[in-house]
Amino acid sequence: MLTVSNTEGGLIASLPIGIASEDPEQRDAARRLAHRLGLPLLTSPLDRSTIALVLTAQRLEIRHPGLGSPLFVDFVKxxxxxxxxxxxxxxxxxxxxxxxxxxxxxxxxxxxxxxxxxxxxxxxxxxxxxxxxxxxxxxxxxxxxxxxxxxxxxxxxxxxxxxxxxxxxxxxxxxxxxxxxxxxxxxxxxxxxxxxxxxxxxxxxxxxxxxxxxxxxxxxxxxxxxxxxxxxxxxxxxxxxxxxxxxxxxxxxxxxxxxxxxxxxxxxxxx
Ligand SMILES: C[S@@+](CC[C@H](N)C(=O)[O-])C[C@H]1O[C@@H](n2cnc3c(N)ncnc32)[C@H](O)[C@@H]1O
The missing domain is CATH 3.40.50.150 (Vaccinia Virus protein VP39)
Known part of the structure; x- marks a missing residue:
């Protein structure tokens, strides 16, 4: 599992990162994304121990409790x-x-x-x-x-x-x-x-x-x-x-x- 570390300490320190899907219809897309990025598919509920790239019905977003709201790219709104x-x-x-x-x-x-x-x-x-x-x-x-x-x-x-x-x-x-x-x-x-x-x-x-x-x-x-x-x-x-x-x-x-x-x-x- 790829781990990422935060040299500044604080927000997110040395955590594994994986792919999750929130919407059952996105499961295949999540599997393909995990394969393309070489990241594991997360199956258990998200907690502080993992950074997750989550496929929702609307978008791809990155989540971690230390981040507050999810981070995603939005050029429209x-x-x-x-x-x-x-x-x-x-x-x-x-x-x-x-x-x-x-x-x-x-x-x-x-x-x-x-x-x-x-x-x-x-x-x-x-x-x-x-x-x-x-x-x-x-x-x-x-x-x-x-x-x-x-x-x-x-x-x-x-x-x-x-x-x-x-x-x-x-x-x-x-x-x-x-x-x-x-x-x-x-x-x-x-x-x-x-x-x-x-x-x-x-x-x-x-x-x-x-x-x-x-x-x-x-x-x-x-x-x-x-x-x-x-x-x-x-x-x-x-x-x-x-x-x-x-x-x-x-x-x-x-x-x-x-x-x-x-x-x-x-x-x-x-x-
Ligand atoms: C400060 S961010 C850029 C923010 C961007 N200007 C914006 O408006 O959203 C710097 C980005 O450069 C990327 N980067 C750094 N070195 C790079 C390289 N050699 N080739 C491609 N991307 C690189 C980093 O991965 C990072 O995502």
Whole structure:
């Protein structure tokens, strides 16, 4: 059984993770998911000793008593639905960092997709976004959220601009042929948590528990700089040092976040 451990202590420490189904009709789907992820199928009721990926009649969610409410990806309602309806626009720091201006809508490789929020914001502003995520568990949550958003008329046009691949972005970027290079590579590597928001704290802790702490940020940046045609954007906490001490061409700051922007000379599309 795969165990995950929380280096910060507290929320979830060294627990096994498995798949459960709440709805009898989801049992076969749960079995297939367990097989695909190489995780055990849980049969006994959930307790504090296990983290469970649970297939309900509506969605795939991750549950643990220490997490409070279950965690799942929702692009239709909740905070993401609100952001989509409100349409924060191209003046928001993320959009400016990516280089969205007038009709300009670069293709974006989101190499650290996580739960897909930033990618969804960029797709809702018109960008084609390819999302890469290394963790099969986080990837399964993300795919489930994308699938549900595809079924909802209000989010379907946005999700049509998003594609997901489960892969280690460092290896994946190194293998891209010149004609497939994206205009922008976006990186949001893991970083030790500082935010005071309880919800984000729990989510980020769980994410850190599942995927680790981001020691590969320098390698991600190195691969991204070789891969992007126009720019690499790195999201950091506002006061954090730059990745690998590499000075960006410029940075865009918001209240808690900083986007470091590395500009590249334009490359031709043909090899
Ligand atoms: C802070 S989260 C990203 C959150 C995301 N920007 C969002 O809006 O939901 C970082 C994610 O990057 C992923 N990651 C880290 N290194 C990676 C790599 N080499 N290849 C692919 N994904 C990676 C982690 O598994 C984690 O899910």
């Amino acid at each position: 909740g905070a993401m639905g609100y952001r989509r309806r409100r349409g924060e626009g191209r003046q928001q720091p993320l959009a400016r960092a990516i280089g969205l201006k007038g009709n300009i809508c670069p293709t974006v490789l989101d190499a650290t997709a996580g739960l897909g929020r930033d990618a969804f914001v960029l797709a809702s502003l018109g960008c084609q976004v390819l999302l890469l995520e290394q963790s099969p568990i986080v990837g399964a949550l993300l795919e489930d959220g994308l699938e549900r958003a595809r079924q909802a008329p209000e989010s379907a046009p946005v999700v049509a601009r998003m594609a997901f691949i489960q892969a280690n972005a460092i290896d994946w970027m190194a293998k891209l042929s010149t004609r497939d290079l994206p205009e922008v590579v976006y990186l949001d590597p893991m970083y030790p948590e500082r935010t005071k928001s309880a919800l984000v704290k729990k989510e980020m802790r769980l994410l850190r528990t599942l995927v680790g702490d981001g020691e590969n940020a320098p390698l991600l940046l190195e691969a991204a700089l070789k891969c992007a045609r126009q720019r690499v954007v790195v999201k950091r906490p506002r006061l954090a040092p730059t990745v690998a001490g590499l000075k960006p061409d410029f940075a865009i700051e918001s209240k808690n976040t900083r986007f470091d922007v590395y500009l590249l000379r334009k490359r031709s599309k043909n090899p």
